[in-house]
Amino acid sequence: MTYRSLIYEVDDGIATVRLNDPERLNALTFQTYEELERLMGDLAYEQTVKVVVLTGNGKGFCSGGSVHEIIGKLLEMKGESLYRFTRMTCNIVKNMRQLKKPIVAAVNGIAAGAGAMLALASDLRIVSERAKFAFLFTKVGLAGADMGALYLLPKIVGQGKATELVFFGDVIDAQEAHRIGLANRVVAPDKLMKEAYSLARRLKEGPLYALGVTKELINLESEVGLETALEMEAMAQARCMEMADFGEGYKAFVEKRAPRFNKTDMS
Incomplete structure (x- = not known):
């Protein structure tokens, strides 16, 4: 898979997706949105990819939609054209959440607007001490209801805190993000990718x-x-009990060794 606005690499089962416009803190363009929608959908069929790490090049994770290339052009659109754009942005989150592979966001700097949503739609958020978050949609006269923010954010930080974050659009730092549960871990900037890949390998x-x-x-x-x-859990767990990994987990426990998962048989 090749992209113009992203760097996509796969190494030993881990796909790294880097937003690649460091001079603008990885601001999103129409092309970036389109490529993210396609990539997050295609990853479901990439058999060599087991885990995804999402990050940004340079000092920022993602500063949101480009002021001139997105917001300026949206002001020229009407009705159906606007809906096609908002539906595309929502499809990115849908594809990320429906991807049955873990996504680890390595948040290296500012994650604002749509950038905050890319982090939120990931399964785990490993955050640099220099990172900041802002759900700033109301700052530009839009509803806080963007890319699933009102669905996902209350589930992670609670409805009261989520309401505050989307009503005011204030910037919060890494430590506050960790305190409210938005960040799973906060690490030194030079340790960020090491920690993200360590979790990805696990x-x-x-x-x-x-x-x-x-x-x-x-x-x-x-x-x-x-x-x-x-009932969902009973059915799902019964399916898992038929998989080779369940037998391997038992054997590893009995033999007092680390399990070797993802084999094809129970022998």
């Missing part, structure tokens, strides 16, 4: 089918009642 060595099921049910169970959720 995930890659884990039971990948079971991790995919876990992500799928995290998405689904928030929308259903307890009984339905319990």
Whole structure:
């Protein structure tokens, strides 16, 4: 897969996606949105990719939509054209959340607007001490309802804090992001990618089918009642018990060794 606005590399089962406009803190253009939508959809079919690391080149993670190349041009659009754009941006988040592979965001700097949403749509957020977040849609006269923010953000930080973040659009630093649960870990800038890849390798060595099921049910169970959720988990766990990884986990425990997951048989 080749892209003009992204750097895409795969090494030993881990795909690295780097937003690549460092001079503008990786501001998004129409092309970037289109390529992210396509990439996040295509990754579901890339058998060599087990885990994804998402980050930005240079000092920023992603400063959001480009003021001139996005916002300026959107002011010239009407109706259906505007909806096609907002639907495309939402498809990026949909594809990220529906991807049954873990996504680790390595947030190296500012994550604002759509950039904050790319981090939020990831499964884990490893954050540099220099990182900052801002859900600043209301700052430009838009609703806080952008790219699934009002669906995802309250689930992670709670409805009260989410309301504050999207009403005011204020910038929060890495430590505050960690305090409210938005960041999983905060590390020194020079340790960021090492930590992100360390977690990616741990995930890659884990039971990948079971991790995919876990992500799928995290998405689904928030929308259903307890009984339905319990039935989903009973069926999913029964499927996992038929997989080779379950037998390997048992053998590894009995033999007092680390499990070797993702083999094809139970022998």
